[in-house]
Amino acid sequence: xxxxxxxxxxxxxxxxxxxxxxxxxxxxxxxxxxxxxxxxxxxxxxxxxxxxxxxxxxxxxxxxxxxxxxxxxxxxxxxxxxxxxxxxxxxxxxxxxxxxxxxxxxxxxxxxxxxxxxxxxxxxxxxxxxxxxxxxxxxxxxxxxxxxxxxxxxxxxxxxxxxxxxxxxxxxxxxxxxxxxxxxxxxxxxxxxxxxxxxxxxxxxxxxxxxxxxxxxxxxxxxxxxxxxxxxxxxxxxxxxxxxxxxxxxxxxxxxxxxxxxxxxxxxxxxxxxxxxxxxxxxxxxxxxxxxxxxxxxxxxxxxxxxxxxxxxxxxxxxxxxxxxxxxxxxxxxxxxxxxxxxxxxxxxxxxxxxxxxxxxxxxxxxxxxxxxxxxxxxxxxxxxxxxxxxxxxxxxxxxxxxxxxxxxxxxxxxxxxxxxxxxxxxxxxxxxxxxxxxxxxxxxxxxxxxxxxxxxxxxxxxxxxxxxxxxxxxxxxxxxxxxxxxxxxxxxxxxxxxxxxxxxxxxxxxxxxxxxxxxxxxxxxxxxxxxxxxxxxxxxxxxxxxxxxxxxxxxxxxxxxxxxxxxxxxxxxxxxxxxxxxxxxxxxxxxxxxxxxxxxxxxxxxxxxxxxxxxxxxxxxxxxxxxxxxxxxxxxxxxxxxxxxxxxxxxxxxxxxx
Numbered sequence: 138x139x140x141x142x143x144x145x146x147x148x149x150x151x152x153x154x155x156x157x158x159x160x161x162x163x164x165x166x167x168x169x170x171x172x173x174x175x176x177x178x179x180x181x182x183x184x185x186x187x188x189x190x191x192x193x194x195x196x197x198x199x200x201x202x203x204x205x206x207x208x209x210x211x212x213x214x215x216x217x218x219x220x221x222x223x224x225x226x227x228x229x230x231x232x233x234x235x236x237x238x239x240x241x242x243x244x245x246x247x248x249x250x251x252x253x254x255x256x257x258x259x260x261x262x263x264x265x266x267x268x269x270x271x272x273x274x275x276x277x278x279x280x281x282x283x284x285x286x287x288x289x290x291x292x293x294x295x296x297x298x299x300x301x302x303x304x305x306x307x308x309x310x311x312x313x314x315x316x317x318x319x320x321x322x323x324x325x326x327x328x329x330x331x332x333x334x335x336x337x338x339x340x341x342x343x344x345x346x347x348x349x350x351x352x353x354x355x356x357x358x359x360x361x362x363x364x365x366x367x368x369x370x371x372x373x374x375x376x377x378x379x380x381x382x383x384x385x386x387x388x389x390x391x392x393x394x395x396x397x398x399x400x401x402x403x404x405x406x407x408x409x410x411x412x413x414x415x416x417x418x419x420x421x422x423x424x425x426x427x428x429x430x431x432x433x434x435x436x437x438x439x440x441x442x443x444x445x446x447x448x449x450x451x452x453x454x455x456x457x458x459x460x461x462x463x464x465x466x467x468x469x470x471x472x473x474x475x476x477x478x479x480x481x482x483x484x485x486x487x488x489x490x491x492x493x494x495x496x497x498x499x500x501x502x503x504x505x506x507x508x509x510x511x512x513x514x515x516x517x518x519x520x521x522x523x524x525x526x527x528x529x530x531x532x533x534x535x536x537x538x539x540x541x542x543x544x545x546x547x548x549x550x551x552x553x554x555x556x557x558x559x560x561x562x563x564x565x566x567x568x569x570x571x572x573x574x575x576x577x578x579x580x581x582x583x584x585x586x587x588x589x590x591x592x593x594x595x596x597x598x599x600x601x602x603x604x605x606x607x608x609x610x611x612x613x614x615x616x617x618x619x620x621x622x623x624x625x626x627x628x629x630x631x632x633x634x635x636x637x638x639x640x641x642x643x644x645x646x647x648x649x650x651x652x653x654x655x656x657x658x659x660x661x662x663x664x665x666x667x668x669x670x671x672x673x674x675x676x677x678x679x680x681x682x683x684x685x686x687x688x689x690x691x692x693x694x695x696x697x698x699x700x701x702x703x704x705x706x707x708x709x710x711x712x713x714x715x716x717x718x719x720x721x722x723x724x725x726x727x728x729x730x731x732x733x734x735x736x737x738x739x740x741x742x743x744x745x746x747x748x749x750x751x752x753x754x755x756x757x758x759x760x761x762x763x764x765x766x767x768x769x770x771x772x773x774x775x776x777x778x779x780x781x782x783x784x785x786x787x788x789x790x791x792x793x794x795x796x
Contacts, residue, residue: 248637
């Protein structure tokens with residue numbers, strides 16, 4: 138079954154991307170613009186499909202989702218005229234015009250990306266946020282068939298009210314593939330999209346090739362964006378990627394006279410805001426600027442513009458409208474309205490401070506822990522350089538970029554959990570992740586430096602280009618310094634780059650164009666599906682062998698071993714407290730894993746033990762984080778089937794009083 142599911146997944150991705158690229162050909166004939174816009178359209182269709190089918194409980198049914206992808210492809214084939222030049226022919230022409238050096242560079246980049254992706258699958262590593270709520274949401278939606286439905290994942294912490302467009306996309310792929318493979322490779326796919334969109338947008342703005350490569354590369358290498366939270370389903374990186382995609386398509390729409398690209402730009406901005414609230418200010422500003430700059434041509438888009446606006450409302454606005462109706466504030470649980478629900482206890486705790494409230498203490502804490510040096514030094518250089526750029530290059534575009542960067546930094550200083558707590562505590566971990574909330578501002582800073590390099594003139598351009606190179610170098614050093622399991626050694630992408638360069642040399646002389654034709658694409662999809670099935674085998678065990686982040690200490694290899702090939706290796710459901718251990722769902726996501734409510738009566742917990750397994754996590758300070766729970770009190774007199782310092786496991790045999 139694993140092979141069938143992954144073949145369906147590869148086929149669904151191919152069909153949706155093919156439909157998106159065909160539709161995008163109506164907006165632009167440039168191949169890279171078609172690919173980037175097509176990826177946006179494919180993602181939106183996947184999300185809307187999962188949400189719509191979820192209303193019927195079918196939002197994670199493999200056959201139904203595959204059928205939906207096939208219908209989308211057929212609709213595009215019947216309703217959208219074919220492009221004058223097929224994409225495979227355009228790609229072949231561009232490849233031949235690159236020359237030996239360009240082919241080697243492209244081959245090396247692709248090879249490095251493939252090697253990194255293989256490494257991710259070999260060593261799947263997920264961090265606190267992924268294990269605590271992103272993955273549990275996805276697994277629960279795969280089981281209930283209703284992506285986007287509100288779930289109780291962590292007691293007292295309303296993760297279900299967060300924007301969840303990215304989790305819906307993860308559920309779409311995981312529901313078809315029925316494994317953790319889609320979750321594992323999704324960051325790599327987004328990484329490729331970030332690089333392509335960064336290059337597209339900068340070149341559309343006439344940034345020189347070298348400066349564009351340095352700027353796009355520095356953003357891709359930023360460890361806070363890509364690997365700080367290991368390799369799992371975090372929301373900061375996807376939100377950044379969709380924001381960059383929106384900006385790139387918007388730049389092409391304005392500078393190249395292709396107003397139709399505003400449609401996928403709007404959808405990409407909606408995906409960004411629907412993934413993470415922190416990108417909303419810049420995404421909103423971008424759309425306003427595009428509307429002003431494009432002006433009249435947008436009024437002639439008619440029905441396509443209305444459809445894009447509707448899709449944007451679904452993927453980007455659903456979560457905010459739901460919070461407004463259910464809780465009285467679109468930004469709940471972060472902000473409450475006087476007439477709505479109050480901010481939850483965990484988000485309104487007195488230990489939370491902004492950078493603006495405690496600037497000196499926060500800077501001292503960052504310095505004491507070496508945090509800036511380890512993960513954010515390159516980003517700081519980019520931010521400082523961008524804000525200072527108007528002093529050297531007096532252009533409106535540079536001043537606008539510097540202003541947007543400064544405003545982004547100001548907004549970050551006013552956000553909760555960006556300031557140091559009064560004492561180190563279990564809440565201090567949020568402080569060290571707070572710079573990730575500024576990554577959208579770092580993207581604007583990088584753009585500003587690239588524009589300054591473009592407009593600086595012969596005297597200053599080399600110095601600004603060197604600054605971009607410094608940012609790239611710092612980010613790359615910090616990235617690989619994260620070490621295992623966040624990143625491979627540098628030799629992994631180097632070996633992949635070498636192999637990719639060799640393939641590029643061979644491809645220059647081989648009859649390879651047939652690989653881009655429909656038959657070649659179909660064969661490639663079959664190969665990827667088979668590879669995905671192999672990757673799914675023992676993925677949970679490989680994850681257990683990675684060794685977990687200290688922030689994810691509640692989940693350990695011993696627990697997974699018990700439920701994979703130990704005494705608890707059956708298909709009975711698992712009920713956990715206070716955190717959902719969704720990896721226990723198994724390689725095929727077949728086992729049901731659910732949370733025990735915080736104040737559930739003992740009789741109900743006993744019923745759970747008779748129906749399956751009860752897991753009580755002991756090595757996190759649950760009372761401090763989530764408030765008192767009944768589970769530990771109820772199980773205190775039970776005999777555990779297994780127990781160590783961090784957890785205890787119970788089932789029906791445990792209900793007799795302990796001796």
